[in-house]
Amino acid sequence: MVPTLSRSAHAAMLSAAHRAAPYEACGILLGTAAHIRTAAPTANVAADPTRHFEIDPAALVATHRAARDGSGPQVIGYFHSHPNGLARPSATDQTSAARDGRVWAIVANDAITCWRDGADGFEPLSYRVVEG
Structure with missing residues (x-):
């Protein structure tokens, strides 16, 4: 199934x-397995936010x-950006992933890619942008 966003x-x-x-x-x-309705930005509380992200634990x-x-x-799932990188999971993303099946959206250079955080690592996930 191709989820919608x-x-x-977006x-x-x-x-x-x-x-x-x-x-x-x-x-x-936020949303359902078939439709991501909301992307709720949170504070990045990482020690080095130029190279890493950590969603504010209180918000999470x-x-x-x-x-x-x-x-x-x-x-x-979760989203984060790679300001000077590519819209794909980095080595840091790979090591910090929970392997819990959630969606990770990565933003870079005005592109968004989605990935399923699966048991065997990140798998690319197609999506369609829709109204609502």
Whole structure:
């Protein structure tokens, strides 16, 4: 199944990457397994945000808690940018991945690629941008 990505989520990731440069932007992808509705930017609290990202733990915990108790959308995955790199998982991304099946979207040079964080590593994931 090719998941869909809302036009607003697509725009939010590109905007977050532009605003954060030269630092890495990051955030949380929300929706359903078939449709990413929202890309919610968060603070990057990494020690070196020019080369790494770390989603603000307080935002991450609050988002997961809201999803669990039904008051918020489901966490589908995460996004971050590679301001001076390629729109594919880096060696650092490979080592920090949880292998939990979530989607990782990577923004670089005005392109967004999506990847499934699978048991055997990242697998490219096709998507379509749609309204809503």
